[in-house]
Amino acid sequence: MKIVGKFGIGISGLLASLCLIAGISSAQNRTLPELPETTSPVTLAATSDRRTGKSQFRYAGNNIPPVIRVQPGSTLHVEYKNDLAVASREECLDLPCMNMTNLHFHGLHVSPNAPQDDALDMMAMPGETLHYSVQVPLQQPPGLYWYHTHPHGESYRQDLDGMSGAIVVEGIERYVxxxxxxxxxxxxxxxxxxxxxxxxxxxxxxxxxxxxxxxxxxxxxxxxxxxxxxxxxxxxxxxxxxxxxxxxxxxxxxxxxxxxxxxxxxxxxxxxxxxxxxxxxxxxxxxxxxxxxxxxxxxxxxxxxxxxxxxxxxxxxxxxxxxxxxxxxxxxxxxxxxAKASNPPVHHALSGAPVHEVFSPAVLKWVEAAEPKFIVNFTEDKQGFYINDRKFQMNDAPMVTVHVGSLQHWRVENPTKEVHPFHIHQVHFLVYAVNGKRVEDPVWLDTVNVPYGGSVDLVMDFTDPIIRGISLFHCHLLNHEDKGMMAKILFK
Ligand SMILES: [Cu+2]
CATH class of the missing domain: 2.60.40.420 (Cupredoxins -  blue copper proteins)
Structure with a gap:
């Protein structure tokens, strides 16, 4: 379902598009830009582009968000300053954006409590600064993650404006x-x-x-x-x-x-x-x-x-x-x-053996065969988007409480006429059935497409003792999330 503001893509979007169009002929012969890279500590700011009014990250005097590289077992410090305009020229849910902002570290198995991956209580209004200290665990699967802003009601606009960047957790060469x-x-x-x-x-x-x-x-x-x-x-x-x-x-x-x-x-x-x-x-x-x-x-x-x-x-x-x-x-x-073979940039491979988390096939089968412990039902109408008939409010109590240490069978149902990607913060899950049919090669994901008129069956991994507290699961079509397709979970 489409959500269009009063001004369609908006003046700012139009200006930005025109600039890109002006550069199309040259852009087409352009080699892929490389992104700036950094390690902890990171200083990042949210600013409003003076010309277009669009929100953007400022980093090291530029507006290109850096790739953040972190080692498992280290702490990622991010100072995030909200320098967005007090009066926004952009629209969020048909009203001028309030320009509040924060960060979510998508996919990291870290605490959902401040000063870590807390998208609920950590929120900066224009002029305010957030200080994140995210303890990336030793057993964090090494791979590609990302950070993006997560202010409920304004996530879509900020992400569309490009307020996001990649995170690499080092050490994937231990596996390959x-x-x-x-x-x-x-x-x-x-x-x-x-x-x-x-x-x-x-x-x-x-x-x-x-x-x-x-x-x-x-x-x-x-x-x-x-x-x-x-x-x-x-x-x-x-x-x-x-x-x-x-x-x-x-x-x-x-x-x-x-x-x-x-x-x-x-x-x-x-x-x-x-x-x-x-x-x-x-x-x-x-x-x-x-x-x-x-x-x-x-x-x-x-x-x-x-x-x-x-x-x-x-x-x-x-x-x-x-x-x-x-x-x-x-x-x-x-x-x-x-092209000629390039000399690959030297990366310092992590020494040490890979970490594996192997669940016994018998245990997984048992969880999968059990009735779903929880069902997420995505619905929508002209007034908004819902999980289990509930439109998210910031002061909601948790919709579900899960026991830390458990594996749980969850089902996500989508009776609507459009796809929705299901995401839960801090947790990966095994996707073992789609539309009630077992998939040939089950995979562990943190975001999964739920087919329209269909469902997915998941084994949720709530075994991590670090992840305790109140967190979120939602549709990752961010305009749906902004319009209510989100709910709280308590890891207890
Ligand atoms: Cu959705």
């Missing part, structure tokens, strides 16, 4: 040693709102070779194109036969990526930050033709450079979001360009 010698690329997918002017819009659509026929059952026209590290359809250099390690996060507030490389399969080694080998040392990679990455999802894969004579592209396939869903057409994300 060969990636230590490969060129690593961090790829952050964000949104370009298509301009209202028909000529400008068609220029952007052509620039990414966007599908012009209807994609799936969503009848609406396309509204977005994807950018990669801020660039529309950049070029990615890779030598023929060279293997590179690509770590992709979908930072869009509401668009799915069905990722495909048309020169060959993606050798997937981790999903949502979780190495496939973490729960099963016998599985290190899975060769996939395409991978659905919902909003907030991540995929980490080894790719091989195509022969120099061929043209190859990284694409997103058409994804059917349902009759009430948003248009999610096929498009090109990047062109793959034959």
């Amino acid at each position: 040693p060969e990636v230590a010698n490969m060129h690593e690329r961090i790829l952050v997918l964000r949104d370009l709102v298509l301009p209202e002017d028909a000529t400008d819009k068609s220029k952007v659509m052509q620039a990414v070779s966007m599908q012009t026929t209807q994609c799936g059952t969503a009848p609406e026209d396309p509204e977005r194109a994807f950018t990669l590290n801020g660039s529309l359809r950049p070029q990615i250099d890779i030598a023929p036969g060279e293997q590179q390690f690509w770590r992709v996060v979908n930072a869009s507030p509401d668009r799915y990526v069905d990722l495909e490389l048309d020169s060959g399969p993606l050798e997937v080694i981790a999903l949502d930050g979780m190495p496939l080998a973490y729960h099963d040392p016998s599985i290190r990679k899975r060769s996939l033709e395409h991978v659905l990455v919902p909003p907030a999802g991540r995929v980490e894969a080894i790719v091989t450079g195509p022969p120099s004579s061929s043209h190859a592209a990284l694409r997103s396939r058409c994804f059917d979001t349902g009759a009430d869903g948003d248009s999610n057409p096929a498009m090109v994300l990047a062109d793959i360009v034959s």
